[in-house]
Amino acid sequence: xxxxxxxRSAMTGWARVARYAGLLRGIxxxxxxxxxMPALRALVEALGYTDVTTYIQSGNVVFSGTGVKAEQxxxxxxxxxxxxxxxxxxxxxxxxSVIEHNPFPRADTSTLHVGYMCExxxxxxxxxxxxxxxAPDELAFRGREFYLHLPNGLGRAKLPPYVDRRLKIPTTVRxxxxxxxxAELTAV
Numbered sequence: 001x002x003x004x005x006x007x008r009s010a011m012t013g014w015a016r017v018a019r020y021a022g023l024l025r026g027i028x029x030x031x032x033x034x035x036x037m038p039a040l041r042a043l044v045e046a047l048g049y050t051d052v053t054t055y056i057q058s059g060n061v062v063f064s065g066t067g068v069k070a071e072q073x074x075x076x077x078x079x080x081x082x083x084x085x086x087x088x089x090x091x092x093x094x095x096x097s098v099i100e101h102n103p104f105p106r107a108d109t110s111t112l113h114v115g116y117m118c119e120x121x122x123x124x125x126x127x128x129x130x131x132x133x134x135a136p137d138e139l140a141f142r143g144r145e146f147y148l149h150l151p152n153g154l155g156r157a158k159l160p161p162y163v164d165r166r167l168k169i170p171t172t173v174r175x176x177x178x179x180x181x182x183a184e185l186t187a188v
Contacts, residue, residue: 024059
C-alpha cells in the first residue's frame with residue numbers, strides 16, 4: 001500500500017504529494033526524438049517536482065509532486081527539446097492496479113506488454129476491433145490501458161500498430177518488466 005505525503009505551503013495550506021510516472025511517447029526509438037535522460041530529469045526538477053528519477057532510455061520519468069498535469073510536461077519538453085511528445089501520467093495506485101488486473105496471468109511475462117492511453121476508448125471503438133485475425137496475439141482492455149499478449153514478440157507483431165491506427169488515441173507501450181518496475185519506483 002502506498003503512502004501519501006503531505007506538505008505545508010504558505011499559499012495553499014496542506015497538499016498531497018503523490019508519486020507519478022510520466023511515460024513519454026515515441027522518444028529514443030531508432031535514433032529518433034532523442035531525449036537524454038539526465039536532461040529530462042533536470043527539466044522535471046526545474047518544474048518543481050522532487051525525487052526525480054528515470055528508468056531506462058525509453059522515456060520513463062518518476063517524480064513526486066502536486067497538481068501534476070501532462071500538458072505542463074509536454075509544453076516544457078516542446079520548449080526544451082523542440083519535440084511534440086505526448087506524456088501519459090499514472091500514479092502509483094494506477095500502476096499497481098495495472099499489475100493486479102493482468103488478464104493473462106498464465107502467460108510468460110516476457111510476452112506481455114501494456115499500452116497506456118491518454119484517454120479511455122469508447123465501448124464502440126473497442127467493439128469495432130477485429131483482433132481474432134491476429135491470433136495467437138491477444139488483446140484485453142481495462143480503462144485507459146490495454147494489455148497485449150504477444151507470444152511471438154513485439155518486433156513483428158501486427159496487432160499493436162493496428163490498434164493504434166484504429167483507436168487514434170495517443171498511446172505508449174511498455175513491456176511487463178517496465179510496467180512492474182514503474183509500479184515499484186512510484187511506491188512511497
